[in-house]
Amino acid sequence: MSDQERVLKFQIFRYNPQNKGDKPRMVTYEVTEAPGMTIFIALNEIRETQDPSIQFDFVCRAGICGSCAMVVNGQPTLACRTLTSTYEDGEIKLLPLPGFELIGDLSVNTGKFMRAMSERVESWIHDNYADEVNFERLEERMDPDVADEIYELERCVECGACVSACATKRMRPDFLSAVGFMRLARFALDPRDKRTDEEFYEIMGDDDGVFGCMTLLGCEDYCPKDLPHQTQIAYLRRKMALI
């Protein structure tokens, strides 16, 4: 990393739907780069010293919570862990994540979308006896490899990058998207979930489900957690085709 100070030029999408008469526009801000600066640090500096009205979402600022996905120079990514030094010409264009309801500026309502997704795929262990487990007794055993495999698929942080990078989602507004498929794959793998393949088919066996996917795989390209979307979508398709 160079120690030479340079001035970064941020072009930021601005629009507050709560403000009657406000119009979407791009606004340019200049920030002096600091060593190790992330977009999180830069945006906060802009808010604190230049424009206190600018809206964006950060929570953990460590790439763990999935709050801050936005489109950075054309690519959806987690802003908190994106170093400004990545951009050689020092020009950074920020847009809100497409495919979600806009709250204002760079803030979108991923929460509402993800809750609906969870309800749609019934993102929980289906086991009529789960609530009657006697938890004084030894827990049910699980193969250590299976536990590790489930964790691999559970690393999704619901950031929405896959949804915004999905061309099928643009064409089919109700398309379940990779985040939903990954969640289904996670539960389909879990021996504690007693759902049958037929029951999973009911959830995803149509064109808004796994058969609608055009396999352009923007999800695979842009997932910040490098989840195996391609493999899991293929796996679910095969599983569903056998029904």
Next chain:
Amino acid sequence: MKVIYTDSLVIGGGLAGLRVAIASMQRGFDTIVLSLIPAKRSHSAAAQGGMQASLGACIKGDGDDEDVHFGDTVKGSDWGCDQDVARMFVNTSPKAIRQLAAWGVPWSRVRGGDRDVIINGEKVTITEKEEAHGLITSRDFGGTKKWRTCFTSDGTGHTMLYAMDNKAIQMGIPVHERKEAIALIHEDGVCYGAIVRDLITGELIAYVAKATTIATGGYGRLYSVSTNAVISEGIGNAIALETGIATLGNMEAVQFHPTAIVPVGILTTEGCRGDGGLLLDKDGYRFMPDYEPDKKELASRDVVSRRMTEHMRKGKGVPSRYGDHLWLDITLLGRKHIEKNLREVKEICEYFLGIDPVEEYIPVRPTQHYSMGGIRTKATGESPTLKGLFSAGEAACWDMHGFNRLGGNSVAETVVAGMIVGEFVADYCDENSLNVSTSTIEHFMKQEEKKITDLLVRDFGENPFQLKAEMQKIMMDKVGIFRNGEDLEQAVEELKVLNQRAKKIALRNRISSSNPELVEAIRVPKMIKLAQCVAYGAMLRTESRGAHAREDYLERNDKDWLKRTLTTWKDDSSDLPEVTYEDLDIMKMEMPPGSRGYGVDNTIHHPDTPKREQEIEEIKQANPGADRYEMHDLLNPTPIPEKFKGRNERIGRGFK
């Protein structure tokens, strides 16, 4: 006036809040969760290393049980905790983890047979029992006698929070997102919900409830560098404080984690050291064994953080443009282990430091991490002074952590307190009817409306961002790891000035709907009050206990200070809270104060300590046949809800 009625209002959608909500819902009460953000993004998700529960399935956890966990927790707290609560906690934690297993957490499991681990810098082969294969495994953490910390790689908080929120969704529990509680509604010493601001529309809504639970996490962001999420600003604590009735406990008890990366302060889990990682100085020298020959890197967090600071003060830190730091070396664990069990750490190093921790050392420094203090509650989770107000998790001073929390005991507390307090919340909803006058609701609504209007019309005044930065700097410089009277007095005086200035905030962006500057303007005066509780409590406490380390009072002083600090803010025009103290009764302790076994023991003992020790000895001699359960009942019976009273089974040991 928009009013929403419910039975159980839960403020905060992290692990503790969701678990309380689930308990209320299971008991048939109408329940609403308020959250600043989508629940799955709560700071609980950032817990990496694991959750302590004495399952004892892993071979290095063999022989573990509630009693050993209890001993570690009490010692870890430097005898500052409430032993009734610690006892309820350790007995319930195994149940909590097993329930979460049934709800979907993919806990890492025991693999029978040989495996290589790193202990004390050496490769060692341990043999897991075949009969434990497939049970929940555990790793080593600081300040514990056994390997007790159960985990899913280093994404434990994430998997726990996802399972918990999924359960809440399954039960249809509504989570009202992007809502901030800015004041509690109360009348005649009873709490009836909160005035809540919609962070998108700016609308104020009165949520009126029988029981109100604050589960908003800690107040780490009072400091300029913290491992905490940016939302951990203590606002839940502050609205309790502003009632003038609810008390905050031990606000000066603030934990610094040994290994946050420099400069951004993002955590690397204690699991790094638990799994065998070492701390090195600028010469590449492993210094911890010189200070703590017994526990070395795995001494309790407060101890390691102080030793690191001492070592840097001796000129052994690695100089950098961001000040001195030390190295965390996990290279000896090998790529395979790091990519499987420390993958979040690896990602963090790659993205924020541009290094591969398999090959390179990680620059670390002790950093603000956890708030032991919070809303003082009884063992039931209810405020002793404001009826109907409950608190759980980091927001609470339920007080199982005293003056230092053990690693792995925080996510454990969130779910265990959620279970236990959740039952008491449901009991409260069962036993009480909602009986509040609308004029009271209106009074609180108008009060908050006026505050916001004042902010929106003021032409000139203070900048909230600047006030916050000044407060954070004071806390960082003067109320940190090592504290002294002079600095603390200055901090208190400076915070008094800030408290006055905070009354004159003016905005540049004067709109009432979604407006980050207005959010800041509402929060900052509250945060300054909390900061003052921390600084003033620290100034008054003239002893060193756990994470509260006074350079001018080096000894732990049980004789004068075996007590909990209670803070209230009764007079809104005042610049200081009122401080009182609550004694910890040694004569009821299952484990009377002793030495933690770190450094020189210079404790000034309380006269009750030998008395109680003798009494315990007599009880033991009078009941030679008593097993550990009977003994615990004889020494200090604790009120655990019926549901969670049962004994816990362990492999090879049954229910003994």
